[in-house]
Amino acid sequence: MTGVDVAHLPPIAGTSDESVRRAIDTRKIVVCVEDCLDPVAGSAAAALVSVLARTFPHIDVRGDVAVGANPWGVSMLSEVLAVIERARPAATADADHEYVIAVGASIGAADLWLGGGDWTALVGRGPQPVQRCRTALGLHAGAAFAAAEAVKTALGPLGMLVVPMADLLSWNLIDYHLTPAPPVAAIPERLAIDLVLFGAGSVGSTIAGILACISGLCGNAVVVDPDIFDATRNPPRYPASTGNEVGSKAAWVAQLLAGAGLSSEHHAGQAGDWVRRQEHPGVAAIVVSSVDTLDGRLQVADAVARTTLTLGVGGMALHLQRSHHDDELACPFCEYVSAAPALTQTAARAAAVGLTIERVGDLELNHGLLTDGDIHAAVAAGRLDPARAADLVGRRLEDLLRRAYAEASVPTVGGGETRVGAPYVSLMAGVLAAAELVKSAMGIPLVDRRVDIDLTGVPLGVVSRPPRDVSGRCTCSSGLRRRWAARLYG
Numbered sequence: 001m002t003g004v005d006v007a008h009l010p011p012i013a014g015t016s017d018e019s020v021r022r023a024i025d026t027r028k029i030v031v032c033v034e035d036c037l038d039p040v041a042g043s044a045a046a047a048l049v050s051v052l053a054r055t056f057p058h059i060d061v062r063g064d065v066a067v068g069a070n071p072w073g074v075s076m077l078s079e080v081l082a083v084i085e086r087a088r089p090a091a092t093a094d095a096d097h098e099y100v101i102a103v104g105a106s107i108g109a110a111d112l113w114l115g116g117g118d119w120t121a122l123v124g125r126g127p128q129p130v131q132r133c134r135t136a137l138g139l140h141a142g143a144a145f146a147a148a149e150a151v152k153t154a155l156g157p158l159g160m161l162v163v164p165m166a167d168l169l170s171w172n173l174i175d176y177h178l179t180p181a182p183p184v185a186a187i188p189e190r191l192a193i194d195l196v197l198f199g200a201g202s203v204g205s206t207i208a209g210i211l212a213c214i215s216g217l218c219g220n221a222v223v224v225d226p227d228i229f230d231a232t233r234n235p236p237r238y239p240a241s242t243g244n245e246v247g248s249k250a251a252w253v254a255q256l257l258a259g260a261g262l263s264s265e266h267h268a269g270q271a272g273d274w275v276r277r278q279e280h281p282g283v284a285a286i287v288v289s290s291v292d293t294l295d296g297r298l299q300v301a302d303a304v305a306r307t308t309l310t311l312g313v314g315g316m317a318l319h320l321q322r323s324h325h326d327d328e329l330a331c332p333f334c335e336y337v338s339a340a341p342a343l344t345q346t347a348a349r350a351a352a353v354g355l356t357i358e359r360v361g362d363l364e365l366n367h368g369l370l371t372d373g374d375i376h377a378a379v380a381a382g383r384l385d386p387a388r389a390a391d392l393v394g395r396r397l398e399d400l401l402r403r404a405y406a407e408a409s410v411p412t413v414g415g416g417e418t419r420v421g422a423p424y425v426s427l428m429a430g431v432l433a434a435a436e437l438v439k440s441a442m443g444i445p446l447v448d449r450r451v452d453i454d455l456t457g458v459p460l461g462v463v464s465r466p467p468r469d470v471s472g473r474c475t476c477s478s479g480l481r482r483r484w485a486a487r488l489y490g
């Protein structure tokens, strides 16, 4: 890697690009772990190191613990940095100050403490206890908040619009309120999961990475994604990556899930292709979708799964939404049809990549590939570094968009923007999906219905229930489709 993602972007008037890189590169992140962490908590500590080390070139791990099941194939925390070396940015400056994140209450001095357990995330400016863990999902969520806080404190002074956390953030993955988790049944030793994963990108691979940290999984998984792993652009955004992956993303993610104990298969194609290949309509397994195109989302809605969990990421904000085919709440596509959001979405993407709305619409609807002319237009619009443009010809629009995807925007003096990769956004999305899958395996209620988190701020502690689109233009309004779904699931 040549540096944090600011290096991938065109030069911006003034020295702001430099100052963002400097703010990141001069800060050494120190992760201190208490030696009594159990290996399951050790996996969450490894996830914390994994996301921080993809953003900050200077990082130090103090203390060492055993790491339980994990996607990187390490057995001790001290091995993580070497294993993900190829996914890490190079430093452009020497570190001149430290920011210390402690895992466990016995660490005496730190800027931030991470604690919690299976369902509760605790992040505080004073010591926080780590509970005995079965899944450590709450700790993983806390790791995402702690990494976000490290970036906020580095970039806030430069003008990034942030809401720093108060002295204590206490939040849980059961009801998503700003409290410790309410009592629930103990998590059993065996967790049966039946999963179809549409999308094996930064979010989909992270879901698999989190599941790979949980022992005792059984069941089936299908992973569907047409893309090929990009060894330059993907590892900084993919917390589960070591930087050594090649070939089909779906195959890689299926392999992670097989390592987690699931009987898994992959399909290197679009969601719609896989749906059409099925012998019977409908999907009884839980569909977890992180596809990031309009057309892909429509294909997911058209799969008419019994239960669909949709994840969306935009900048530093993300959401998870549960939908069903048979009620009056939103389907996976509803939010994209009302009030002409399709055009808004296309317009936003056009602005992000410097192409015309018509061209972006054409690429989206027809699965078009980027031409020489597209790349020239993106370079001319200042959206693409000419030195890194040539390899994009013949790739998909998403590859061009990805440079603006899961990134922190920092308003700068010159009026432009510079960006920093934010793999902890993917980590949080992965945790949300994994938590819902564990709940489903336990037979406890899933999210009712949507949780939104903006990692430039703090969680709001609420969930929402978006209604179904009533314009009649969404695929879920079709009477035929609804009768058909009713017949499928009763």
Ligand SMILES: [Zn+2]
Residues within 6 Å of the ligand: 330, 331, 332, 333, 334, 335, 468, 469, 474, 475, 476, 477
């Ligand atoms: Zn709908």
